[in-house]
Amino acid sequence: MLFRNSQLIVTALFLLLVSFSVAAIESARLQFGSLQYADIDLSQLDITFSLDKNGLAMQATADKFVLANHQLTNLSLQCQQFKIATKFWQCRQGQLAFTHKTLGQQQFKLSFTANTDTKDYQLEIDPLMIANGQLQVSLQLNDNKWQTTLKSQHLDASELIVLLMQLLPDRNFSAIKDWQPQGAISGTADLSGRGAQLNAADIQLTSADFGFSDESGNHVGETLDMALAVNAAYQHDWQLQATVAVNNGQSYWAPVFLDFQQTPVQLSLKALFQPESQRWQLKDIKFQQQGVLSATGAVQLDQKQLQKIEVVIQPSPLSAIYQWWLQPFAAGTAVAKATASGQIAGKLDWQPDQLQLDVDLQQLTISDNAGRFAIDGLDGQFAWTSGQTKMPVNLRWQQINFGALPIGASSLQADVANNQLALTQELDLPLLDGGLQISDFNYQYAAAGSHWQFEGLLKPLSMQALTNALGWPEMDGKLSGVIPRVSYQDQQIDIDGALQVKVFDGTAIIKDLQLQSPFGSLPQLRANIDIQQIDLEQLTRTFDFGKISGRLDGSISDLRLSDWQPVQFDARFATSENNPGKRRISQRAVDNLSQIGGGASGLMSRSFLRFFEDFSYNKLGIRCQLNNEVCHMSGIEEDEQGYYIVKGGGLPPWINVIGYTRRVDWPDLLTRLQAVKNSDGPIIE
Amino acid sequence: MRLFSSFTSITTMLLLASCVTINIYFPEAAAEKAADRIIEDVWGEDAANTPATPSENEPQSQLNKHLPVAMQLLNWLVSPAQAQADININSPAITALQAKMKARHEQLQPFYQSGAIGLTQDGLVTLRDAKAVALKDRNVVNTLIAEENQDRKALYAEIARANGHPEWQNDIQETFARRWISNAAKGWWYQQNGSWQQK
Numbered sequence: 001m002l003f004r005n006s007q008l009i010v011t012a013l014f015l016l017l018v019s020f021s022v023a024a025i026e027s028a029r030l031q032f033g034s035l036q037y038a039d040i041d042l043s044q045l046d047i048t049f050s051l052d053k054n055g056l057a058m059q060a061t062a063d064k065f066v067l068a069n070h071q072l073t074n075l076s077l078q079c080q081q082f083k084i085a086t087k088f089w090q091c092r093q094g095q096l097a098f099t100h101k102t103l104g105q106q107q108f109k110l111s112f113t114a115n116t117d118t119k120d121y122q123l124e125i126d127p128l129m130i131a132n133g134q135l136q137v138s139l140q141l142n143d144n145k146w147q148t149t150l151k152s153q154h155l156d157a158s159e160l161i162v163l164l165m166q167l168l169p170d171r172n173f174s175a176i177k178d179w180q181p182q183g184a185i186s187g188t189a190d191l192s193g194r195g196a197q198l199n200a201a202d203i204q205l206t207s208a209d210f211g212f213s214d215e216s217g218n219h220v221g222e223t224l225d226m227a228l229a230v231n232a233a234y235q236h237d238w239q240l241q242a243t244v245a246v247n248n249g250q251s252y253w254a255p256v257f258l259d260f261q262q263t264p265v266q267l268s269l270k271a272l273f274q275p276e277s278q279r280w281q282l283k284d285i286k287f288q289q290q291g292v293l294s295a296t297g298a299v300q301l302d303q304k305q306l307q308k309i310e311v312v313i314q315p316s317p318l319s320a321i322y323q324w325w326l327q328p329f330a331a332g333t334a335v336a337k338a339t340a341s342g343q344i345a346g347k348l349d350w351q352p353d354q355l356q357l358d359v360d361l362q363q364l365t366i367s368d369n370a371g372r373f374a375i376d377g378l379d380g381q382f383a384w385t386s387g388q389t390k391m392p393v394n395l396r397w398q399q400i401n402f403g404a405l406p407i408g409a410s411s412l413q414a415d416v417a418n419n420q421l422a423l424t425q426e427l428d429l430p431l432l433d434g435g436l437q438i439s440d441f442n443y444q445y446a447a448a449g450s451h452w453q454f455e456g457l458l459k460p461l462s463m464q465a466l467t468n469a470l471g472w473p474e475m476d477g478k479l480s481g482v483i484p485r486v487s488y489q490d491q492q493i494d495i496d497g498a499l500q501v502k503v504f505d506g507t508a509i510i511k512d513l514q515l516q517s518p519f520g521s522l523p524q525l526r527a528n529i530d531i532q533q534i535d536l537e538q539l540t541r542t543f544d545f546g547k548i549s550g551r552l553d554g555s556i557s558d559l560r561l562s563d564w565q566p567v568q569f570d571a572r573f574a575t576s577e578n579n580p581g582k583r584r585i586s587q588r589a590v591d592n593l594s595q596i597g598g599g600a601s602g603l604m605s606r607s608f609l610r611f612f613e614d615f616s617y618n619k620l621g622i623r624c625q626l627n628n629e630v631c632h633m634s635g636i637e638e639d640e641q642g643y644y645i646v647k648g649g650g651l652p653p654w655i656n657v658i659g660y661t662r663r664v665d666w667p668d669l670l671t672r673l674q675a676v677k678n679s680d681g682p683i684i685e
Numbered sequence: 686m687r688l689f690s691s692f693t694s695i696t697t698m699l700l701l702a703s704c705v706t707i708n709i710y711f712p713e714a715a716a717e718k719a720a721d722r723i724i725e726d727v728w729g730e731d732a733a734n735t736p737a738t739p740s741e742n743e744p745q746s747q748l749n750k751h752l753p754v755a756m757q758l759l760n761w762l763v764s765p766a767q768a769q770a771d772i773n774i775n776s777p778a779i780t781a782l783q784a785k786m787k788a789r790h791e792q793l794q795p796f797y798q799s800g801a802i803g804l805t806q807d808g809l810v811t812l813r814d815a816k817a818v819a820l821k822d823r824n825v826v827n828t829l830i831a832e833e834n835q836d837r838k839a840l841y842a843e844i845a846r847a848n849g850h851p852e853w854q855n856d857i858q859e860t861f862a863r864r865w866i867s868n869a870a871k872g873w874w875y876q877q878n879g880s881w882q883q884k
Contacts, residue, residue, distance in 0.1 A: 522839035562846075628776070
């Protein structure tokens with residue numbers, strides 16, 4: 001549009017001059033009150049030609065000049081060297097000044113040449129003062145072929161958009177304006193074309209303090225120092241080459257934040273654009289983020305829709321990739337706050353509803369900052385595909401930790417296909433001195449929620465090792481179990497079957513195990529536990545509780561741990577009905593039991609009883625129903641006011657322990673148990 | 686005498702039966718009190734201390750209209766017990782969550798104040814105005830919000846479970862949603878009927 005206008009101005013002036021066929025005289029002056037030709041409207045035109053030793057000079061002024069709806073006022077044109085001939089005229093070392101409602105007051109050097117015979121036109125403007133900066137324009141026109149060079153210095157991006165919108169109201173710049181560009185742009189653009197068609201462009205731009213933001217503020221750039229080079233040529237299709245380097249500033253492309261000062265970015269690509277099919281093919285994409293990531297790739301878009309993405313990531317440090325590219329997506333997940341090291345490389349192929357991922361892992365270490373899990377020395381090949389062709393997964397690791405539980409070096413072999421991973425070989429996880437054997441592990445990804453399940457076998461592991469690892473009082477015995485099915489869905493792990501703990505010469509069966517959001521804010525564990533034939537002597541020895549002989553049965557039903565702390569259960573323990581055995585209880589155990597019961601002891605007489613080291617009893621037992629931090633206590637039998645915890649019987653001396661407190665504060669009870677454990681034994685006077 | 690005893694046992698049964706009926710209803714006032722206690726602890730001085738307005742329309746009283754007179758009488762007899770129904774928030778899990786949220790509040794507070802984060806009408810928090818957060822802090826804020834919401838959801842669920850009524854979770858969440866907003870400090874933003882309001 002601008003070009004056409006310039007062309008019109010040139011042609012109009014030319015016609016004007018020719019039609020008055022000025023003769024070679026020293027000075028001539030022409031004045032017009034009003035002049036109209038085509039869509040040109042001139043008023044108060046005053047032209048003076050003068051001839052001196054340098055040749056012909058021209059000076060023209062006009063009050064108003066209207067061309068294609070653009071009105072210039074206070075127009076003044078001076079040409080130091082003016083040449084005019086039939087169908088040719090030229091102005092060199094000219095000066096043009098005018099006022100325009102959008103461009104404001106302008107004054108710049110102007111040179112032009114017009115040859116209407118050969119249809120060659122040249123125009124040079126130096127400089128146009130626009131958008132708080134300068135723009136040098138050089139235009140060459142031959143017939144309808146044109147070439148222009150634009151040199152800009154510190155053009156303000158936001159002002160430039162406003163200016164373009166005013167100058168070209170029929171073009172839509174709102175898409176650009178919505179991004180609120182700001183900052184100064186400098187550079188050169190060489191453009192050429194034919195008619196309205198742009199055929200080649202060579203653009204080199206730099207920007208300082210460049211910024212942009214969309215309406216929501218979720219896609220933002222700030223204080224960017226960028227260098228952009230684009231080379232484009234049109235021949236049926238557009239062929240493009242572009243490089244961008246960003247060395248300063250920050251950007252946030254939700255949820256990825258990049259700091260270009262810390263990690264400068266360089267991007268180069270080649271592109272092919274087919275205007276007819278609206279197809280973009282980007283290839284040889286090279287993305288280099290210093291110290292973080294080096295990737296190559298290709299992208300195809302049809303009608304602005306992504307059709308294909310190929311990315312190859314060169315071996316890059318996981319710590320940096322995690323920090324800049326992975327962690328932003330992990331907010332609120334188990335890996336939201338972790339420390340990672342090692343190297344990864346990989347390849348990603350994407351097409352609509354088809355994904356293929358192949359990643360090489362080298363010596364990865366990932367550990368949760370909250371200490372819930374850690375993996376060390378992870379090596380191998382990980383793959384994922386939504387397609388039907390199987391891809392192999394081979395992983396090896398030195399150690400995995402779940403809380404305090406260490407899983408030793410092992411390896412995993414699996415196949416992936418159809419968004420599903422299945423073991424091809426039994427997975428052996430060494431756990432302390434035992435192990436967990438996993439077979440038929442199957443992980444299915446689904447957008448609505450992934451799920452997995454496996455069959456497991458817990459090979460006997462010593463309670464001694466387990467209790468040591470967990471920091472519990474050391475126990476003897478073995479933990480083992482056959483787990484027909486462990487399944488995970490909706491943040492919940494269900495464990496069918498039972499875990500068997502052989503401990504204190506008896507058995508505890510843990511069943512109905514259920515674990516909810518194990519890595520969430522409040523992990524929930526539910527279980528029912530059956531206890532059979534526990535040897536009280538071993539138990540009391542382990543917990544340094546005194547000495548009780550006999551066998552104990554019991555159950556802990558509806559056990560719920562919240563954040564690994566018991567908050568609810570119904571626990572009953574009582575001496576076995578079907579195993580009478582020898583039943584004796586020591587002085588110290590009696591005292592400890594009484595302490596737990598809130599000191600409401602049923603000692604018949606301390607002064608008399610202290611002469612006996614132990615007593616015989618008929619049965620003992622206790623029940624605690626924990627709810628809301630309160631333990632509702634009861635014993636094996638009700639008394640008038642209290643309940644029997646120990647009921648005497650057998651050979652004397654025997655003893656009754658009767659509890660009177662029905663509601664015991666759970667934290668108090670724990671404190672008392674702790675006190676019992678730490679005490680040196682009762683002092684009986 | 687025998688007649689009397691069988692009468693009393695029937696009464697007891699009825700009483701028990703009506704107790705069960707009443708227990709189904711969510712103890713609104715107690716929940717509000719519990720919510721306020723937690724909110725005041727988590728927000729500290731930022732909590733505006735707006736007293737909870739007692740809910741006037743207990744669902745129980747609506748139900749009464751359809752009950753026989755005898756049952757109404759029983760309900761009336763039993764109602765003091767119902768009024769004492771408490772929401773217990775003393776569990777190690779709740780205390781731990783509360784402590785985590787209290788520690789996090791220090792970091793969240795400036796973003797509530799600047800309007801970057803607002804309180805939603807379902808008792809959570811959300812990014813209200815991304816532009817109010819410096820680019821480098823965007824993901825810090827996103828993580829804070831994700832963690833806070835995870836803890837809040839866990840808190841609502843745990844209070845319901847700890848009180849033996851997992852099905853109360855939504856009621857607890859609704860109560861908290863109201864109380865967070867009521868307790869919010871001046872200048873903070875909250876959602877009402879889908880649009881943002883400032884205290």
